[in-house]
Amino acid sequence: MSLISLASFESVWRGYEYYRDYHVIHAAQTEDDSFSGIVSGHGQSYQVYVNTAHPRKSHCNCPHAAGRRTICKHMVALYFCVFPDEAENYYDQVIAAEEEAERLQEKTEKALIRHVRSMTKPELEQALLQLLLEGPEWQYDRFLRENVDEYLE
Numbered sequence: 123m124s125l126i127s128l129a130s131f132e133s134v135w136r137g138y139e140y141y142r143d144y145h146v147i148h149a150a151q152t153e154d155d156s157f158s159g160i161v162s163g164h165g166q167s168y169q170v171y172v173n174t175a176h177p178r179k180s181h182c183n184c185p186h187a188a189g190r191r192t193i194c195k196h197m198v199a200l201y202f203c204v205f206p207d208e209a210e211n212y213y214d215q216v217i218a219a220e221e222e223a224e225r226l227q228e229k230t231e232k233a234l235i236r237h238v239r240s241m242t243k244p245e246l247e248q249a250l251l252q253l254l255l256e257g258p259e260w261q262y263d264r265f266l267r268e269n270v271d272e273y274l275e
């Protein structure tokens with residue numbers, strides 16, 4: 123398991139931002155699979171050590187990771203600083219996933235519009251009433267305000 127795949131989605135993204143925004147002040151290789159560095163954040167700097175062969179042996183003295191076997195954003199930032207190709211790969215994957223989600227949303231919206239246009243009047247009436255009566259209150263109130271004159275009297 124790589125260090126990145128052991129970290130939470132949030133830690134990887136925040137770590138990527140820290141790397142991109144030059145929060146890694148210092149990075150050095152200490153052994154074949156080991157790197158140490160200093161990463162700044164929230165007005166402090168943290169001592170970070172990353173072991174790529176045994177990611178769980180990595181450590182950082184930030185409150186999130188100190189004394190725990192957690193992969194924090196500082197470790198991720200140091201890792202990306204040492205392996206910039208990995209950072210680029212990660213970013214490309216994020217963009218690709220966002221584009222895919224957007225495509226899917228557009229596709230779903232088109233299917234929804236097609237379906238609504240194919241519905242009969244009684245079907246539309248039933249669907250609208252169901253949405254209004256079972257949906258959120260703001261939706262109900264807004265529909266009344268915009269469509270039902272008696273509501274204002």
Ligand SMILES: [Zn+2]
Nearest residue numbers: 182184194196
């Ligand atoms: Zn940390």
